[in-house]
Amino acid sequence: MIVAELKEIPEIRKMIDRYSSILVVGCDSCVAECAAGGQRETMLLAAALRLSYAKDNLNPVITDTCLDRQCVDDFIDRIANLVPDHEVMLSLGCGAGVQALARVYQDKPIIPALDTLFIGETEMRGVWQENCLGCGKCKLGHFGAVCPVTRCSKKLMNGPCGGSKDGRCEVRPDIPCGWDMIIKRLDTLGELDRLNEFVPPVDWSTSHSGGPRRVIREDQKP
Amino acid sequence: MKTESRLEKVLKSGHFAVTAECGPPKGADAAVLEEKGKFLLGRVDAVNVTDNQTAIVRMSSLAASTILKGLGHEPVLQMVTRDRNRIALQSDLFGAYALGIRNVLCLTGDHHCFGNQKEAVGVFDLDSIQLVHTVRSMRDKGQIIGGEPIQVPPKMFIGAAENPFADPVGWRVVRLAKKVEAGVDFIQTQCIYNLDRFAEFMRQAVDMGLTEKVSILAGITPLKGVGMARYMANKVAGMDVPEDLIKRLSGVPKEKQADEGIKIAVETIRKVREIKGVAGVHLMAIEWEHKVPEILKAAGLDKRPEV
Numbered sequence: 001m002i003v004a005e006l007k008e009i010p011e012i013r014k015m016i017d018r019y020s021s022i023l024v025v026g027c028d029s030c031v032a033e034c035a036a037g038g039q040r041e042t043m044l045l046a047a048a049l050r051l052s053y054a055k056d057n058l059n060p061v062i063t064d065t066c067l068d069r070q071c072v073d074d075f076i077d078r079i080a081n082l083v084p085d086h087e088v089m090l091s092l093g094c095g096a097g098v099q100a101l102a103r104v105y106q107d108k109p110i111i112p113a114l115d116t117l118f119i120g121e122t123e124m125r126g127v128w129q130e131n132c133l134g135c136g137k138c139k140l141g142h143f144g145a146v147c148p149v150t151r152c153s154k155k156l157m158n159g160p161c162g163g164s165k166d167g168r169c170e171v172r173p174d175i176p177c178g179w180d181m182i183i184k185r186l187d188t189l190g191e192l193d194r195l196n197e198f199v200p201p202v203d204w205s206t207s208h209s210g211g212p213r214r215v216i217r218e219d220q221k222p
Numbered sequence: 223m224k225t226e227s228r229l230e231k232v233l234k235s236g237h238f239a240v241t242a243e244c245g246p247p248k249g250a251d252a253a254v255l256e257e258k259g260k261f262l263l264g265r266v267d268a269v270n271v272t273d274n275q276t277a278i279v280r281m282s283s284l285a286a287s288t289i290l291k292g293l294g295h296e297p298v299l300q301m302v303t304r305d306r307n308r309i310a311l312q313s314d315l316f317g318a319y320a321l322g323i324r325n326v327l328c329l330t331g332d333h334h335c336f337g338n339q340k341e342a343v344g345v346f347d348l349d350s351i352q353l354v355h356t357v358r359s360m361r362d363k364g365q366i367i368g369g370e371p372i373q374v375p376p377k378m379f380i381g382a383a384e385n386p387f388a389d390p391v392g393w394r395v396v397r398l399a400k401k402v403e404a405g406v407d408f409i410q411t412q413c414i415y416n417l418d419r420f421a422e423f424m425r426q427a428v429d430m431g432l433t434e435k436v437s438i439l440a441g442i443t444p445l446k447g448v449g450m451a452r453y454m455a456n457k458v459a460g461m462d463v464p465e466d467l468i469k470r471l472s473g474v475p476k477e478k479q480a481d482e483g484i485k486i487a488v489e490t491i492r493k494v495r496e497i498k499g500v501a502g503v504h505l506m507a508i509e510w511e512h513k514v515p516e517i518l519k520a521a522g523l524d525k526r527p528e529v
């Protein structure tokens with residue numbers, strides 16, 4: 001899922017202070033799972049903004065609503081009745097949600113309330129781990145299902161760098177060395193032989209380096 | 223001979239090679255290189271020119287290598303994959319060869335979070351082993367990545383680093399084997415303070431027949447004092463500075479610690495010379511290039527062979 005974090009109120013206010021009516025739009029999917037932009041967080045942000053404005057003796061109209069998914073038009077359409085009454089939409093979706101709102105409501109300013117961080121997993125409540133960069137050519141089968149593109153700070157393909165110590169990355173001691181994880185996992189599986197082979201330079205053209213990507217599935221079109 | 227490298231000649235003719243590091247200045251002053259370089263001229267077989275080491279912005283290694291070459295040195299151009307993609311790296315290899323540079327050391331580089339440009343984008347388009355493979359293909363097949371032919375291939379003597387002290391321990395020699403397979407000609411190791419662990423690494427390399435295919439130069443960095451030893455032990459990634467060495471340095475008065483550090487370096491050189499498979503030493507006297515002649519003299523390595 002996509003992991004995101006709420007921006008600080010002063011940063012949000014800098015972007016929305018010029019408007020007098022604000023529609024706060026949450027998203028009840030990925031960003032709800034990471035407790036950044038779901039129903040609860042949307043309500044809380046609206047309340048926090050009201051309080052913040054009240055302190056400055058300001059009283060903009062602030063309405064909050066939450067979509068099941070902010071990146072799908074069918075869901076976005078469901079707030080069509082609320083949109084005309086507000087000058088701006090403050091989105092608690094990921095970057096894709098923000099842009100989807102902007103595409104559907106072309107005459108409305110859309111402001112992000114979240115910083116979109118990464119594709120990750122929920123390790124436990126309150127802990128989210130980045131483990132996919134969406135490079136477009138999944139190599140996990142080769143590396144024991146631990147991604148060197150994401151989990152190694154240097155994206156190394158042919159083994160650990162010289163900075164790994166006690167299974168920790170040179171970048172920060174709280175980062176586990178991705179290569180230590182790969183080697184241990186393949187060792188457990190008895191598949192260390194996978195690593196003897198030289199991995200040639202990666203084809204990054206399937207990643208963002210090839211420009212914005214688009215998937216078209218004719219069989220899925222209506 | 224694969225190349226016109228002096229270092230290759232020295233190693234191929236069975237001499238114990240000596241290389242030393244010369245870090246380019248944090249600025250555009252060529253005179254700094256002249257100043258640092260004069261302590262190394264004629265005393266070492268080749269001079270490694272670092273590439274923005276620890277991710278701190280310095281004069282480019284290609285420019286500094288060219289300047290040092292003009293002063294009579296044989297440069298080893300260090301190249302990190304951290305800052306440049308495959309287009310820039312291959313283009314610089316063409317340029318380096320055209321400027322008379324015959325040795326290249328292929329590195330990934332320290333992560334940029336350690337340097338003075340922490341907000342930079344880390345490129346890491348290739349890893350160091352892929353860079354070794356790239357240079358070898360350019361030299362031996364006359365091809366760039368993707369197979370396009372090169373009219374005048376850069377005939378480089380290819381080096382890489384290896385750290386016998388990083389984890390996972392069992393993996394280090396496997397990675398060395400991968401570098402050999404990818405086409406490396408010589409290896410310069412991380413600074414050696416833990417001689418036991420280095421000896422074990424060399425034993426594995428000899429057992430696997432790797433030292434028949436690659437010349438391994440043992441990395442030596444003289445410690446300037448107990449402060450530096452502690453810093454190396456605790457703050458520098460991939461370093462193994464044993465506690466007894468720190469104790470030994472702290473046991474001498476502050477003003478004598480530098481001399482003790484040099485003594486340790488000389489002892490280390492003598493000891494690594496005894497280890498089977500070691501083909502030379504690589505001195506990384508960080509901002510202490512003027513001490514190199516003294517160290518080499520004490521280690522009995524001050525006469526360089528004519529080749």
